[in-house]
Amino acid sequence: MLIIGIAGGTGCGKTTVVNQIIDELPENEVGVISQDSYYKDTSHLSYEERTKINFDHPRAIDFDLLVNHLKTLKEGEPVHQPVYSFVKHNRTKDTVLTHPRKVMIVEGILILTHPEIRDMFDIKIFVHADSDERLIRRLKRDINERGRDLDEVLNRYQNTLKPMHQQFIEPTKEFADIIIPNNKYNTVAVGIVRTIINEKLA
Ligand SMILES: Nc1ncnc2c1ncn2[C@@H]1O[C@H](COP(=O)(O)OP(=O)(O)O)[C@@H](O)[C@H]1O
Numbered sequence: 466m467l468i469i470g471i472a473g474g475t476g477c478g479k480t481t482v483v484n485q486i487i488d489e490l491p492e493n494e495v496g497v498i499s500q501d502s503y504y505k506d507t508s509h510l511s512y513e514e515r516t517k518i519n520f521d522h523p524r525a526i527d528f529d530l531l532v533n534h535l536k537t538l539k540e541g542e543p544v545h546q547p548v549y550s551f552v553k554h555n556r557t558k559d560t561v562l563t564h565p566r567k568v569m570i571v572e573g574i575l576i577l578t579h580p581e582i583r584d585m586f587d588i589k590i591f592v593h594a595d596s597d598e599r600l601i602r603r604l605k606r607d608i609n610e611r612g613r614d615l616d617e618v619l620n621r622y623q624n625t626l627k628p629m630h631q632q633f634i635e636p637t638k639e640f641a642d643i644i645i646p647n648n649k650y651n652t653v654a655v656g657i658v659r660t661i662i663n664e665k666l667a
């Protein structure tokens with residue numbers, strides 16, 4: 466199994482890049498795991514308390530479960546991935562049965578901060594977009610898709626996202642084998658990653 470880690474700040478385009486990479490690749494050969502599915506279960510907190518969680522700090526992620534799932538997949542066994550709700554700020558009761566594939570892509574803002582997970586990746590990719598570009602994208606996405614309003618997104622950006630990005634996410638760029646500039650759609654870089662995957666699948 467080839468495991469590819471794709472990191473980068475919120476709104477840099479990780480999900481978009483992953484979708485572009487797997488588009489045209491055989492469905493049964495490539496699987497995707499999102500770090501967002503591994504936010505810790507916070508059912509013991511009220512909704513109000515959950516809105517105050519710092520979702521951009523590594524301690525918000527259930528890395529033990531993610532490590533466990535990656536090891537299980539590597540051993541050829543399926544896992545039950547949690548399903549996360551950005552509206553409820555919590556895991557749902559659902560899970561998704563995820564089978565091991567020849568290529569597994571793991572994407573998320575903080576995945577390169579965890580040494581054990583980092584070591585499991587055969588290829589480490591960091592997607593870069595400038596912070597103003599990321600903020601614009603995040604604003605549009607959170608308002609259109611995640612039920613947030615302008616003030617909420619801007620406050621979170623200033624108070625949490627920006628400092629957490631500087632402290633935890635940007636420094637992991639140095640671990641990357643490939644940095645994809647993504648201020649504009651980058652079909653060349655996506656093509657290169659797809660070629661690497663196709664070689665593995667051949
Ligand atoms: N290169 C790009 N140029 C313009 N918009 C982009 C680009 N890449 C992604 N987007 C848009 O920005 C938003 C955030 O992208 P997404 O892939 O969800 O980022 P991430 O997963 O890193 O948070 C989405 O609405 C997406 O369509």
Ligand SMILES: Nc1ccn([C@@H]2O[C@H](COP(=O)(O)O)[C@@H](O)[C@H]2O)c(=O)n1
Pocket residue numbers: 474475476479480501504520521550551552553554555573574626
């Ligand atoms: N309940 C939550 C949990 C997380 N977030 C934000 O999601 C971002 C990570 O996802 P990307 O797709 O943008 O990589 C992260 O910056 C968290 O702030 C949230 O808004 N609500």
